[in-house]
Every structure is written in C-alpha cells, then in structure tokens.
Amino acid sequence: SQQGEEDPQALSIQEGENATMNCSYKTSINNLQWYRQNSGRGLVHLILIRSNEREKHSGRLRVTLDTSKKSSSLLITASRAADTASYFCVPRAGANNLFFGTGTRLTVIP
Amino acid sequence: NAGVTQTPKFQVLKTGQSMTLQCAQDMNHEYMSWYRQDPGMGLRLIHYSVGAGITDQGEVPNGYNVSRSTTEDFPLRLLSAAPSQTSVYFCASSYEEGTGGYTFGSGTRLTVV
Numbered sequence: 143s144q145q146g147e148e149d150p151q152a153l154s155i156q157e158g159e160n161a162t163m164n165c166s167y168k169t170s171i172n173n174l175q176w177y178r179q180n181s182g183r184g185l186v187h188l189i190l191i192r193s194n195e196r197e198k199h200s201g202r203l204r205v206t207l208d209t210s211k212k213s214s215s216l217l218i219t220a221s222r223a224a225d226t227a228s229y230f231c232v233p234r235a236g237a238n239n240l241f242f243g244t245g246t247r248l249t250v251i252p
Numbered sequence: 253n254a255g256v257t258q259t260p261k262f263q264v265l266k267t268g269q270s271m272t273l274q275c276a277q278d279m280n281h282e283y284m285s286w287y288r289q290d291p292g293m294g295l296r297l298i299h300y301s302v303g304a305g306i307t308d309q310g311e312v313p314n315g316y317n318v319s320r321s322t323t324e325d326f327p328l329r330l331l332s333a334a335p336s337q338t339s340v341y342f343c344a345s346s347y348e349e350g351t352g353g354y355t356f357g358s359g360t361r362l363t364v365v
Binding site: 184185187242 | 287
C-alpha cells in the first residue's frame with residue numbers, strides 16, 4: 143500500500159493546546175506531504191518534507207520525518223478553532239498520483 | 253489566478269443518466285487527477301493525466317472516462333450513473349513531480365438516486 147496511515151483517527155483538544163498527529167507508511171519515499179481538509183471543503187497542501195530532511199517548520203506547524211522507522215509527525219502549536227479539520231499524510235515515492243488514507247480528524251474546542 | 257475550478261458544485265442524477273464533471277486549471281500544470289472521497293475510505297484515485305493527450309487509470313476507474321485534449325482541462329465523464337457513484341469528487345493538479353504539493357478544486361458533491 144502506498145498510502146500513509148494516520149494516528150490517532152480522532153483528536154480533541156482545547157484551544158491553545160498543541161496537537162500532535164502521527165503517520166506511518168510502508169514504502170521508500172522521496173518526500174512526505176501533509177494536507178488539511180476542512181469539513182465539506184477541498185484539500186489544502188500544508189507542508190512537504192524531503193526524505194533527506196528530519197525536521198521542518200512552517201508557521202505553527204512542525205513536521206518530523208524518520209525514514210528508518212517510516213514515520214512522520216505533524217505538530218500544530220497553539221491550536222485555534224480554525225485548525226479544526228482532517229489531516230492527511232501522503233508519502234510520495236515518485237508516482238504522479240497521490241494516495242490518501244482516512245486521516246486524523248482534529249477538533250479544537252474554543 | 254483561479255487555481256483549480258470544478259463545476260458543478262452539486263449535482264443529482266438518476267440512475268442510468270450520464271454527465272460530465274468539469275475541471276479546469278490556469279496554472280499550466282502538467283499533472284491532473286480525479287479523486288472520489290467516501291466516508292471512512294479516504295480519497296481514492298479514479299484517473300490521472302501526466303500531460304495533454306495522456307491519461308491513465310487509478311484505483312477505481314470503472315464507470316468513468318476521462319480525456320485531456322488541452323493542458324487546462326480534464327473532464328470526468330460518468331457513462332451510466334449508479335448509486336455507488338454517490339460521492340464527493342475532487343480534481344487536483346500539480347506542475348512538477350516532487351517540487352511541491354497538489355492544488356485541489358473545491359469538489360463536486362454528486363448524488364445518484
């Protein structure tokens with residue numbers, strides 16, 4: 143399977159707390175991408191981390207990648223109600239298409 | 253710059269009817285794909301294209317046709333709609349492999365009765 147598996151399936155936190163989501167995958171990758179999908183809307187690309195990178199930051203997002211364990215994590219700091227969404231990790235192995243799992247559904251309670 | 257535009261946003265079809273979901277991008281992207289999203293199943297790839305005149309099947313191509321006569325447009329055709337095709341459909345595009353993420357349209361919610 144080329145898709146990532148997100149864990150947990152659902153996460154509920156208070157506004158201002160940090161949210162951590164994990165991703166495991168099975169293939170060798172060129173890069174790994176995280177996407178967000180708000181309820182009933184399209185997907186938005188958040189961040190891409192290449193296979194030779196271990197950590198990457200973008201605003202309140204921090205992504206780590208451990209290729210030896212075939213795992214990644216997405217940390218959202220100081221969460222906001224607007225962060226409520228489903229988050230998907232997409233491992234890329236060079237194919238031209240994307241394979242999505244079922245995601246982590248994050249709920250941020252105001 | 254509109255990005256990826258999908259039309260219509262909502263559609264109800266009767267079983268056996270045919271229709272075309274439109275997808276257009278104005279970013280000169282080579283790669284375009286169609287996905288369907290069903291509860292509990294994530295996104296599944298239907299068809300994709302690596303450039304004008306080139307298409308290929310994804311995970312769940314049955315019941316759908318595509319064509320790519322121009323770089324900008326990638327329509328998805330439902331040949332004979334079935335209730336199992338009730339889903340939300342997303343079109344996505346990317347300009348180059350590995351250099352960034354895909355840009356997604358806002359989706360088409362299709363109901364087949």
